[in-house]
Amino acid sequence: MVFPPFVEGVFPDAGAAAALKDGYLIDCWWQESEVVAVKWLATVGVLVALVGAMVFRDAAAAYRTVPSPQKFTIRVLAGRGEEALPANIAVEPGVPVELTFVNSTREFHTFTVPGLRFSAVILPGRPSAPRVVHVTFTPRAYGVFRWYCVFCKEVHHDGPMGGMVYAIIQA
Numbered sequence: 001m002v003f004p005p006f007v008e009g010v011f012p013d014a015g016a017a018a019a020l021k022d023g024y025l026i027d028c029w030w031q032e033s034e035v036v037a038v039k040w041l042a043t044v045g046v047l048v049a050l051v052g053a054m055v056f057r058d059a060a061a062a063y064r065t066v067p068s069p070q071k072f073t074i075r076v077l078a079g080r081g082e083e084a085l086p087a088n089i090a091v092e093p094g095v096p097v098e099l100t101f102v103n104s105t106r107e108f109h110t111f112t113v114p115g116l117r118f119s120a121v122i123l124p125g126r127p128s129a130p131r132v133v134h135v136t137f138t139p140r141a142y143g144v145f146r147w148y149c150v151f152c153k154e155v156h157h158d159g160p161m162g163g164m165v166y167a168i169i170q171a
């Protein structure tokens, strides 16, 4: 029988202290081996919790509805009013968006989103040799934002090349 050290304040009254000495309350104290076992269990528990948190975090990342970065390919087609397909994209704010424009027209275009303070030039290509242009931006706000080509809108093209950026997806 290993007596634990008497802890000041645990048995403040003399009666309880006497009872402890007499052995009445011995069962209330844990053996040293039990204390070691409890500490070991607590350590294992903390480790399991930490590993669980890491696994859960990875699993949550794997099951995100939106890959990171968010990638879209938008084709700019000639002869149909400078149409961009797909015209609309849904994205998660705060996560980089990588757009790959495949421009089959012989015209300059832009991907301009005033609401997100972003604009990029799309260089001209040819129907037989489309130009591939990579555009990267990160939406910094939730909302629905119109994008358009400033050239199509203001200058020379036929169609209303543009669409919507739905910055609405929640991770």
Ligand SMILES: [Cu+2]
Pocket: 082, 107, 108, 109, 110, 149, 150, 151, 152, 153, 157, 161
């Ligand atoms: Cu254009």
